[in-house]
Amino acid sequence: MIPQPTAYERHAPDTRVVRRALAESTRAVYWLEEANARAQFTSLTAGTSADLTIVGGGYLGLWTAVQAKRRNPGQRVVLLEAETVGWAASGRNGGFCEASITHGEENGRSRWPDDYELLERLGQDNLDGFERDVRDLELDCHWERNGTLAVAVEEHQVAWLGDSPHRLDRAAVRAEIDSPLFLAGALDLGGSALVHPARLALELARVAADLGVEIHEHSRVVAVDSAAAGSSVDVRTERATVRSDRVVLATNVFRSLLRRNRLMTIPVYDYVLMTEPLTDEQMALIGWSARQGLTDLANQFHYSRLTRDNRILYGGYDAMYYPGGKVKEQYEERPETYERLASHFFATFPQLEDVRFSHRWAGAIDTCTQFTAFYGLSHRDRVAHAAGFTGLGVGATRFAADTLLDLLAGTPTRRTQLKMVRKRPMPFPPEPVAALGINLTRWSLDRADHRQGQRNALLRTLDAMGLGFDS
Incomplete structure (x- = not known):
């Protein structure tokens, strides 16, 4: 099967929109900044x-x-x-x-x-x-038990929603959160919260x-x-x-x-953007009045949510493993990933093309098999x-x-x-085998997303071994 562009690529905005939106973003974690996080406790100095x-x-x-x-x-x-x-x-x-x-x-x-x-x-x-x-x-942690909306953005993903009683057709899902990419969705009302x-x-x-x-x-x-x-x-x-x-x-x-x-475990780096607060007029363009969490169904998936002051957090897609398996601050700055995320954001919400990103950041996730x-x-x-x-x-x-x-x-x-x-899970192989296998798997997941979800021999083998995964 010939690879096809994904919905995010087919609806990509002009690169000038992306670069303008990122131009004044700060590489800093919005959450830590908003909470004014700082050292509060003394070091241990005596036995x-x-x-x-x-x-x-x-x-x-x-x-x-x-x-x-x-x-x-x-x-x-x-x-x-x-x-x-x-x-x-x-x-x-x-x-x-x-x-x-x-x-x-x-x-x-x-x-x-x-x-x-x-x-x-x-x-x-x-x-x-x-x-x-x-x-x-x-606990003053901005708790919101509003559930999660999972959306299909490709025709082959619609079947993956199954027969959920809270399944939504195209009109219904866009009534929840309005995006031209959303073809169908399913609500999980009680299984998640936001903090x-x-x-x-x-x-x-x-x-x-x-x-x-x-x-x-x-x-x-x-x-x-x-x-x-x-x-x-x-x-x-x-x-x-x-x-x-x-x-x-x-x-x-x-x-x-x-x-x-x-x-x-291995460290896998995840990348995130945060917008400036949306105005009431901008919120009206997308709906999202239920304020639920949002994710799509791709192997390389995106996740998104609102903050209390109506910023949009938008992350996921690129899950990066760097050879050597080290945790390093230098891995947190990856311009091509932030630009890709911004492009996908505007493909999702073209009605928000005037919105700017205030923060960008990344961090390592501990992944096991x-x-x-x-x-x-x-x-x-x-x-x-x-x-x-x-x-x-x-x-x-x-x-x-x-x-x-x-x-x-x-x-x-x-x-x-x-x-x-x-029972302990299987360990990862040592380097350089780990980097080779992990990045080959990432390539295969990307290939599946460009081939209507069809998984190649490597992914099918990993599935059979209980090692199949997404981003």
Whole structure:
């Protein structure tokens, strides 16, 4: 089949529109800037002890700290963060809080068919619990439980919407959000919410500190070792050591402190644009009165949402893996990707061609081969870890925090008995094989999007092995 241009390419705007819109954008994370995120907690400068030490001040570490103190207020909990709370993925993501803890139904059913119904219930319970926590803990995180709209932008994608009771035809989907590209859609009304990601991280840190958690920023952990007697664990920073009864590792995309996990995740870079606030007149041109999250169905998909002041966040499509698997700031500036995203934005919303982008940014997502978190214990079951959330960690980290605490407690629960929790996924191959395979897969996904969704032999093989994925 001869490759055909995608809908975004067929409806691409003049390049002058794209460059004008990007001309005054700042390379900075809008969420962190809006929340006025900054260092709040002192560094660890002297040795101490703890009942539980948590490494990492993103969502996973913060939820673990909060849930640990809620379970046992009397225990001493120390949280160590290498930079500042929420500075990485937790402060710069799209803010989509999903019920799914399996990276969607298709991924969940294909990997854990016997557990899937339970996984779905646990995920929904987790989202409902998240909403209660927002209320009960008074988390000022701009919570909006408005659901998600998935749209088909190519004829072959319409069938992929299935027989959802909330399926929308072309007129109905454009009544929700008006774009000439949208051919059909499906609403997921109860399975997701939107949050302000940086505010969520900062609010969780506030609650944790109020509960008595000792948080230390700029306290990079360099090693985790069993203490001499084997009855505790030493968590060593560059300046001091915490001797701890139990430890949770919540470092996600960054180099694992456990050698056995060094090949379990890779960093994939995601790129995002944020517009200036839309006027009432501009909002009237696109509708979007229900303020739901938005995504399309391509392999290289886009995601979009509104902020409280009616900016549009627009991200996705290019998911970049750089040879060597390192996390580097230099990878965050990629002009060709920002221009491509801007072009796709104006193809989606040609009625907004006068809108400018105020911010552009990127960051690394921790991806594993099962596309949802994996779990484990080490150091005589005193150290628990989870990583590999693959872009859906906003909601899933809350579930993971409780799972890690269950594992450390040693008492079987519904969570700890899940195959998803008990079985490790396949690791990625070492370099340079990893870069070759990952980028060949990316090329194949792009090829499928240009060939009416038809997957080549490589993608079909990966699907059969349980390793098929999208961007």
